[in-house]
Structures are given as C-alpha cells and as structure tokens.
Ligand SMILES: Nc1ncnc2c1ncn2[C@@H]1O[C@H](COP(=O)(O)OP(=O)(O)O)[C@@H](O)[C@H]1O
C-alpha cells in the first residue's frame with residue numbers, strides 16, 4: 001500500500017504562515033505526503049499582503065496533469081483561487097482527474113483585509129466548485145457572502161449551512177473564529193443532515209494567521225488516512241487549538257500558528273450534539 005498522498009490547490013504565502021505553506025506544514029505534521037498546485041503567489045508577511053500575482057491557467061493544467069500522471073492522490077483542498085478564470089480552471093481540472101474528496105476552503109480576504117479572490121469569482125465558486133465539494137469550510141463572513149444572508153445567531157448559522165448543502169456541498173463546516181465570546185465554536189452539517197458543534201476555549205492572541213488553512217488541510221490529511229469525516233473534523237479542531245495555544249513568535253504583525261505543536265490528549269474539544 002502506498003503512503004497517503006494529498007494535494008493543496010492554493011496560493012503561496014511568502015511569509016510562510018498561511019496558504020500553501022501552512023497546508024504543506026500541516027500535511028507533514030499529520031504524516032501524509034503533501035503536494036501543491038500553485039494558483040497564485042503573494043508577497044506577504046505577518047503585517048499583510050503587499051502584492052499578488054496569478055499563475056497562468058495553462059500552468060495550472062500542467063500541474064494537475066503532472067500529479068495525475070504519477071501519484072495516487074487520496075484527498076485535496078482548495079484555498080486562494082485569485083479570480084473567476086482560475087476558479088474555472090481548478091473546477092474543470094478537478095472534474096477530469098480523480099484526486100478523492102475535495103475540501104473547499106473558500107478563501108476571500110486575508111485577515112489584514114487584502115482581497116485574495118476577485119468578487120466576480122464568487123458565482124463561479126458557487127456553481128462550479130461547491131457542487132464538487134466533499135466539504136466546504138467557510139468562516140462566518142465567507143458564509144454570509146456565499147449565501148447572501150446575514151448570520152447573527154445559531155439559527156442563522158444552521159440555515160446558512162443548509163443553503164450551502166443545497167448548493168451541492170456534501171458536508172458543511174461554518175467556522176466560528178470570527179465571532180466573539182469565550183469559545184471558538186464551529187458548526188458542522190453532515191451529509192445525512194445531522195449536525196453538531198465543536199467548541200474550544202478562544203485563545204487571546206494576535207497570532208491567528210493561517211488558522212483556516214491549517215484547519216482545512218488537517219481535515220484533508222485525516223481523510224487521506226481513512227478517518228471518517230467526523231473523526232477528521234475533531235482531529236482538525238484539536239490540531240488548530242494546539243497550534244494556536246503552543247504559539248511561536250515570528251514577525252511583528254499577526255503571526256502564524258505552530259504547525260509542530262503536539263496534538264496532546266489535554267486539548268479538549270467539546271462536542272455539542274443538536
Ligand atoms: N482565537 C482562537 N482561539 C481558538 N480557536 C480559534 C481562534 N481563532 C480561530 N479559531 C479556530 O480556528 C479555525 C479556523 O477558523 P477561522 O479563524 O474562523 O478561519 P479563517 O482563517 O478561514 O478565517 C476554527 O476551528 C476556529 O474555531
């Protein structure tokens with residue numbers, strides 16, 4: 001049997017805390033073989049994104065073809081996809097190759113406010129990518145944009161998740177990093193329509209650069225190791241909690257999380273069954 005193999009289809013963060021770099025570090029920490037299909041480049045550090053540049057779509061096709069030719073990819077995730085043409089290129093390639101369950105992290109804006117996806121691309125994400133998603137993992141503002149509805153409370157989170165499932169995503173996770181309160185709570189809607197919440201103490205820190213990438217790439221890694229979706233989400237929640245808690249200190253702005261933090265038994269994640 002071959003080693004579990006996964007790929008991230010996303011943008012590069014030169015600052016190493018988010019994007020492709022966070023994904024590959026997570027893959028390594030979770031002991032799967034990680035590959036990358038680069039969609040865009042950013043000149044970025046802990047203070048923000050200074051510049052970004054798309055990779056030509058023909059080169060995205062070439063990267064897909066190279067990997068499909070040689071590897072047995074069991075799961076994949078998407079991150080920063082830049083614009084409509086790039087979303088379309090990724091969606092078309094994904095339809096043609098079998099890279100296993102796809103986790104769509106609909107990255108739109110960097111934590112510092114810099115756009116990572118042009119607005120015109122949102123419709124293409126909804127029509128071309130969401131229907132191919134084994135799971136979609138928006139944060140609260142992304143879920144609002146995708147559903148076109150304000151999310152102010154638990155009922156509206158649950159409604160937004162159902163809307164995203166109707167758009168074609170098999171499973172939905174609406175991440176609660178952007179809300180306030182003592183707990184960081186994520187809402188999970190499963191394929192069978194059952195739902196639950198995962199909750200962990202909110203850590204007071206400015207070092208949350210790349211939390212969403214780290215969370216979705218951990219889910220991808222666990223799926224490639226044959227975890228169930230629910231098991232994968234619980235491990236990812238513990239992994240991100242440890243990576244924020246056992247922080248590292250680099251840069252002068254919003255620093256990254258610690259991808260080599262131990263996934264210790266002491267990390268408690270509360271499951272709230274509906
Ligand atoms: N300060 C924090 N303390 C604990 N968990 C957090 C914190 N910020 C984010 N998380 C968790 O990190 C994961 C990513 O969430 P979020 O930050 O909302 O994503 P994104 O990076 O896409 O905006 C979620 O599981 C969320 O609950």
Ligand SMILES: Cc1ncc(COP(=O)(O)O)c(N)n1
Pocket residue numbers: 010011012013018019020042044079080107109110111112116208209210211212213
């Ligand atoms: C290349 C790239 N991909 C994704 C993010 C999102 O990460 P965050 O929301 O933590 O800024 C980012 N900043 N850069």
